[in-house]
Amino acid sequence: MLYVHAQTENSFYDPESSSERIISSFSRPDSMLLATRAKYNQAAQRNADLEAAGYLQEMGRILFFSGHYPQSLDYLLKADKIFRDKDDKNLLAGNLGTLGELFYRNRQIPLARKQYDEALRYYEELKNESGKAEIYGRIGHLYEKRQLYDSAFYFQHKALQAYQHVNHREGLAKIYENLGSIYEDQMHYDSAYSNFNRAYVLNKIQGNDRAQIEVINNLGDVLRKTGKYRQGLVFSFQAMDLARRQGDFYQLSSAFNDIAKGYNFLNKNDSAFFYLAQSREYLSAIYSQESNKQLALLKTLYDIEKKDNEIEKLTQARKTDLLISIGTGVVVLLVIFIAGLIISRQKLKLRNEQKLHAQSMQVYETQNQLMEAELQNKKLQEENLKQQLEIKTKELTSYTLHVIRKNQLLEDLQTRLEELGKEDKRDQKKQIRQLSEQIRLGLNDDQHWEEFRTIFEQVHQSFFDRLQQQSEALTSNDLRLVALIKMNLTSADMATLLGVSQDSLRVMRHRLRKKLNLQQGDNISAYIQSI
Template identity: 35%
Template sequence: MRRIIAIIFIVAFGGLISSAQNQSLQYASQYYEIKPDTSFFLAKSVYLKQKDSLSLDRAKSAQILGIMLYQQGAFHKSAAYLLESADIYEKREVLQEYVHSLNWLGAVNQYGKQFELAWQYYDHAFHIANEVGDSSLIAACLGWKGHYYEKISIPDSALVLQKRALHLFELVNDQKGMARIYDNLGSVYEDEGTYDSAYYYFSMSSLLNHRLGNMNSFVVNINNLGDIFRKTEKWNKALIYTDSALRLADRYELVYQKRSAYRDMAKIYSAMGLHEKANEALEAAYDLNARIFEESNARRLTQLQALYEMERKESRILALEREKDQQSFLKMMFVAIIALVLTIAILVVSQQRMRIQKNKQIIKQNKKIHDTRQALTTAELKNALLNEDKLKAELENKALLEKKLREDLVTKSQVLTSHTLQLIRKNNFLENLKDELREIQKADKKDRGQIVRRIVASINQSFTQDEDWKEFQKVFEQIHPEFYTRLQARYPELSSSDLRLCALLKLNLNSTDIATILGISLDSLRVSRYRLRKKLKIENGGSLSATLMES
């Protein structure tokens, strides 16, 4: 429970600290022109409290310090803070603030006459703003670039860029940005002597600044309007506006604007010939200038002393932190060494125990392997004897089977030969029958009956031979089981007559026997063999019998 309460307290306290720092930065950012001393110390205190070198509070406080030091003329320190701010914002990818820091770096270098470097900062900021796609950010960058051209006396480019910036601010209704650009445009037209345009833009800027409550800028606008009337020799209006600026500056304690109003009033009285009043206004301006100078020197001295003290304290804190870190490091190293020694000792003891256990296991496993090998050797010997007996039996069975197959083959060959001879005899019988029929045609009527009876007897005898060809095919297929199947698969166009001729050629019979079996002449057999060669696609010079013997 105590831990939970402690955690809640730490979180709440941390939140309060963070909120206080944010409020300090917000105040410093808003009032650094009006109350520079307070803003400076607030920003510096937040800056020194940041231990994280990449915290956003450190970046913002560095940015504010850089801007304030720029306004006080401490350009070297200003650039250092602004560079740190830009570096943090770039690494943290807070691109809008990164662009603002780049633009202020451009202003620092521009004031220090480093115009090329200043332009590089302005241009880089402009490219980043375009990548972000924020119209107000792009417009602000255009305003900075236009101000750059104004200060190097290129008014045309300055006006183009300022008007582009104004257009973008108007699109997003950014009145603060519009007020700033109106003032910039008025300044350019005033330098060019185009007082009507200058009056219009200063007036527009004053209206927006008054609406926004930006009194410092509002007083500047009123003073600028008085200056326009002075330059156009409208003395009464010039006095009215300048006196209004003086009263507002006095009310809001804007010492710099009060000094500017006295100076402009002295110029107006001098132009009107009221030299006594001009001297009074000029003396008031001198008094304010001396006061400002004294206060500025005192403030600068105080700030420098504060900077020195803060930097000295920061250095002391860093030294103490380094010393503390070193002591912590040494303690950690000591603890780490002890832990390492203990770990090594534990590992050595553990490895020794593991080695002993492993050796015991190895001995046990070796014994087990030895016993297993002996058992396997005995079993393998028995299996070898059994396999030898089995192999002998298989060889004997194989020899008997081969003997039987050879005997069957001889028997079937004899049967096939017998059937072949029967076919030959049958066909010879038919040839004889044909001859006897011719004799009937030639014989006398009294002899015809005897010839017919002889023919009938011969036919009856041949009835027993009708099944010879079927038996022949049956036996042939037993001896050559896949002959017909292979032929028909390769040559499906073969007829039954072609298959018979192929079977007889497979038996390697001579042409006379084949012709007798098929009941055709030798000439017809030659024609059949020729047709068969074509169907089997045998080239000239190829052997038909050899092809069928290989099938």
């Protein structure tokens, strides 16, 4: 089956869609912008603020429909400020609706909703049913595009009620078209066709042929989607004829595309190719025409900005000249006045300066003396701390050596007692074993550990606190081993101090490595020295 390129089928609530297409297809936005700008300048010169704000809003809408959103936002915000200053709620609400549509086009949905909600409050306060209906429709469209169809139906029906209240047929037609689009999205084609047909009838009564083109296209789409290809083609040809009479190239291209899809489903590929080519030809012409318009509009924007800058420079220059003239007169008067003051107070100034200089020198000398005294005091404190550290280090070393000698002596006594215990005398053997056990307990005695730890902490401040941050599972025996490694003792000395054999010491070091999460090959001594 021939593949036919699909274009956007569903319409949405946009009361300015017809104006947008007029600007896009039939007029030159650059010329419209220049004409509106000229009217704005005249209104501004007459200080007609509300009229000027209206032209600002119109320029913003021209740029908005032309796709120049930053410049459009600038004009719309300027109009917004004037409408607020003048407290014209009706004009302000209309401008907020356009701002909401601008934010929606830029995918800033929360900002768009904020503008719509504020506009709705003003319309409700003014009891403007048509304005309320317009905003309800736009809010409903926001939900439709997010596929929140329950909320979309809710706001479209509120818009429908408001338009029915004032019998606004053009608005009713657009809302019925919106409802048809929602039903079509949900594939409820009978309901979609019914609502599109209501829009068709209302547009026919109003004689709104431009809006009718899109409705006829939608009717053809629904018939085609329900398999009624020939009936759908009838509507598509009607839309084509109506678009050709209106000179709407965009809708004409869309109609050709729909006809191509209809023939495609009927397996008439030659006709499908023909109308698809026609659609693409018109699209190409539209794109070329739009490109030329955009270039012309960009040049117009550049010229307007250039003229605004020149006007600003001239205005600024006039203000500068006026300020210079005023300033010159003031300066002359000040010079005369100051000259008299200078002559009368020069001597007093000199005397005050001499006094201030003398006081400054005195303060400077005092500060220097204080700084020197403070520096000397810090040096003394540093020397005192160094001396205390050296004393504590010596105490720690002396204490450690003392414990080593004591443990070595105890080990010798233990060895000798164990040899005596091997003799045959029973009573002697029992007594010697008791003495040996007491000596063994003496080797593992913890009574000097706290004293050792206190001295060690004075030399290596907060070492154990930092160590505990690395691993919270360290026991008192682990801490002892770490402290001895920190002191760079030999394995023999550490084994003697801890009262264990060399093999037991290796096992203790291996367990300590695991608790400190050290990798294979990491040096435990280097790691502990770095803490």
